[in-house]
Amino acid sequence: MSIVIGTSYVWNIMAATAMGLQAAAFAGCAGRQRARLDLPHGAEIGSRETQKLSDEENEQFARFQRTNQEHVQYLPLAQSSVLLAGLFYPKLSAYAGLAYILGRFVYSFGYISCGDEGRKYGAMLVCPSITAMLGASFYGCFKALNIV
Secondary structure, three states: OOOOOOHHHHHHHHHHHHHHHHHHHHHHHHHHHHHHOOOOOOOOOOOHHHHHOOHHHHHHHHHHHHHHHHHHHHHHHHHHHHHHHHHHOHHHHHHHHHHHHHHHHHHHHHHHHHHHHHHHHHHHHHHHHHHHHHHHHHHHHHHHOOOO
């Protein structure tokens, strides 16, 4: 089985690029939140710099930071999955990539505004989309190797 990269693969590249931009946008949101609270650039959750914050400000800061960290943690998996699965199933993985982007958006804003309860709706899109992309990638590999 040979892999032919067609024009539909461009959607996978766009999805991977959008994932990177989305992560950068939420890093910017976290940075603006840090500036709004008059915290130095390296301030982290639970650091000395955050001790001056009220409990509400500290919780808000923590939510922005966690959201940014979760974007960074999942970005390599999401981007590589949409690109690799796209070699075998470009449409399926592009749609799954879109679901990931939308899910991550809902997850992030839900978590920032409502806490733990707010992120469950986004997780309902993020988790299945990652699973679909990983499954498509592995299945495509197994099929190319004549294992299945």
